[in-house]
Amino acid sequence: MTNLRNRLIFSGQFVFTLLVAAFLIVPALLSMLAGVTVNYFTGIRSGLTLQWVIQVWELYADTIARSFVIALAALAVTLVVGVPAAYALHVRGGRFARIVEEIITLPLAVPGLAIALALLLTYGGFSDFRRSWLFILAGHVVFTMPFMVRSVMAVFSAIDVKTLDEGAASLGASPWRRFRDVIVPNAKPGILAGSLMVVTLSLGEFNLTWMLHTPLTKTLPVGLADSYASMRLEVASAYTLVFFVMIIPLLVAMQIYADSCGRKTARR
């Protein structure tokens, strides 16, 4: 009796979980398929083609390139600015460090639209800056910075960074050498995890970018919104397919990396 009931509960939960997974995965598969189908309305029997992907490349190659440039630039800035800051915030501690950490984390709570509006109202008048891709970069840096700083700080609180630092200091190393030769190598897992986050988030950022872009500084997600509004379904799907191809390796890397880190801490 209980056995039957258990089996019923198991099957019910299994079907429910499958349905949720289908809800998330089926539309993504549909869009990948639509991107390589001759005519989505007639369906797969109209044949497979790469013509839509080629068309996307001709129409939007510049947006793809620009997205990569902005993502890598955001990574460079968050590395150079964020990693030393994470170290300083960790070793200093105290109220000031907490307030700084609180403020740099705010962009995670404040909607992107509001941040974009703020940047427009403040810097919209500087037309050279406004028109260049650096304007978008400023928004992406604000949005991704907390992910870098927090993921590096998480490593510092897991390892005993103060002892390492003091050990190196007692051997006579200067603060800069200690940072370069002791702190950064030890922070590597956090730096790597933060970097993957920054690049993934920047490549997909839309809320800020839609407000900050100009017709000459479109990024991939901006181009996607464009194609959803004005292109045939097959082209929009092919463009989405290109985006998936870019983003999925990053997601897989993040997953594998998180798994291996989890196992390491579990072993400890």
Next chain:
Amino acid sequence: MTHKFFTRLCLVPLIAVIAAFFVLPMLRVIVVGGSGDMGLHAYAAIILEPRFRATLINTLVLASVTTALSLAIATIAGLFLQRHRFPGRALLVAMLTFPLAFPGVVVGFMIILLAGRQGLIGALSLPLAGEKWVFAYSMQGLLLGYLYFSIPRVILTIMAAIEKLDPSLEEAARALGAGPWAVHRDVILPALMPAFIASGAIAFATAMGAFGTAFTLATNINVLPMLIYTEFTLSANIAMAAALSVGLGLVAWAALALARAFSGGTVAAAG
């Protein structure tokens, strides 16, 4: 160079970047919001003006429903996935967390493919129910889109919390004669409460500020981010757009701050 001086130097670039591109601009928005034709009354208008109030309520309801449904769905699926080991489980978990990094626009497009004019649901309902169900561009479509990006975020936190549950508590309850429902109601769900609060706050704040999905599904769906966008671009009512942004930012921030006060951990939204 002393160590103290070095760490101070390390903080300078961060403080400069955040001050220039976040703190000062946000202060400017607050000032601009109070300096339009209406002056400081622009802030009161968010609640007093019927059109804005309706949109605010709409957005709050949509975000709350999204949060409640995501929590329920993630708990059922999360409990199942953490309690059972079976072939294909890893794949199922990967599928459930896969849309984590999708931008809102892409989520909107996923909903169009599901429930739009050429959507899967319409194609299936036509032979089965005799009519084509198209609801991507309505409030239901928007809710579906919000669930699409909330479920993966919530499920990750909840699964992590379930993994950390102490199995001996459950065993003790069972040994004392509690049935499966009682164990869930009195032991498991209360133990998961911090995870519910943390991930619920993230889902709520993200849903409040989500713009891309509503933008793609467009047509006349009234949510706060769309209202800000139209006030700014179409009506050129910059002061009102700024006031509404401040209001929206405050609600999202308050949700996360409250959750942090209750659950103790660090909570953050993204997307």
